[in-house]
Amino acid sequence: MSNVLIVIPTYDERDNLPRIVARIRAAVPAAHLLVVDDDSPDGTGRIADRLATELPGVHVLHRERKQGLGAAYSAGFRWGLARGYDLLVEIDADGSHPPERLPALLRAAERADLVIGSRWTPGGRVANWPRRRELLSRLANRYARLALRLPVADVTGGFRVYRAAALSRILLGGVESRGYCFQVDLTLRAVRQGCTVAEVPITFVDRTAGTSKMSAGVLFEALWRITAWAFRALSGPAPAPTGPRS
Numbered sequence: 001m002s003n004v005l006i007v008i009p010t011y012d013e014r015d016n017l018p019r020i021v022a023r024i025r026a027a028v029p030a031a032h033l034l035v036v037d038d039d040s041p042d043g044t045g046r047i048a049d050r051l052a053t054e055l056p057g058v059h060v061l062h063r064e065r066k067q068g069l070g071a072a073y074s075a076g077f078r079w080g081l082a083r084g085y086d087l088l089v090e091i092d093a094d095g096s097h098p099p100e101r102l103p104a105l106l107r108a109a110e111r112a113d114l115v116i117g118s119r120w121t122p123g124g125r126v127a128n129w130p131r132r133r134e135l136l137s138r139l140a141n142r143y144a145r146l147a148l149r150l151p152v153a154d155v156t157g158g159f160r161v162y163r164a165a166a167l168s169r170i171l172l173g174g175v176e177s178r179g180y181c182f183q184v185d186l187t188l189r190a191v192r193q194g195c196t197v198a199e200v201p202i203t204f205v206d207r208t209a210g211t212s213k214m215s216a217g218v219l220f221e222a223l224w225r226i227t228a229w230a231f232r233a234l235s236g237p238a239p240a241p242t243g244p245r246s
Ligand SMILES: Nc1nc2c(ncn2[C@@H]2O[C@H](COP(=O)(O)OP(=O)(O)O[C@H]3O[C@H](CO)[C@@H](O)[C@H](O)[C@@H]3O)[C@@H](O)[C@H]2O)c(=O)[nH]1
Pocket: 008, 009, 010, 011, 012, 013, 036, 037, 038, 066, 067, 068, 069, 072, 091, 092, 093, 094, 096, 137, 156, 157, 158, 159, 180, 181, 183, 211, 212, 213, 214
């Protein structure tokens, strides 16, 4: 298998972190893991440190304060790209993304720059999500897809594999999105830069421990950024790729 880094952002995931780490290691034993913790008040960072001393290939990036899921991934990706990993993976700590599907996602990355573990592609689904949350996700997806003309079923999905060369180009110039709209932001950049995108169906299962960090601020950021990107695309040509292809 290529050199794989799995980035796990955490904020108050004390009960979930050891479980997801064990499941990931069972699914893809050779992969390395990077926990990006934003000084979780519940002590998740200390649990991550303990896992890193006990298990080879587990690393921790500590950040000073909660700065959002997108900012955590940006920092984790920079860490991984600087160390030469070939494939960089996004996964939530709460167990809602099934690590058992990682081998299928990694196989798909042999033919695509970006692979999304997809809830809304045929064969994908969600389980135990409150009806209100599922509706919100479906609406947000539809709005992002239509407003930005993205040929992707699960634009907001957070279970992904990026090829390193593509991710370096996508991240060039920095990413301003702090919250969940980071997923839409990177999908848009990938598509505009001509990256190949594949979707692999997954079953997304709602968390059983801890709470979602979805907030009005996260929603508002997504709404205004997606709308601004859509207007920018209408009022001029799509921005050219910002870096050389490798
Ligand atoms: N380091 C850090 N981690 C964070 C932060 N906010 C959230 N996280 C971590 O990011 C992961 C996802 O956060 P959740 O709050 O559990 O997300 P969700 O509501 O289940 O949302 C999921 O669905 C969204 C929409 O479909 C996705 O966009 C999102 O990526 C995620 O998969 C979890 O591991 C959580 O601890 C933060 O500010 N900092």
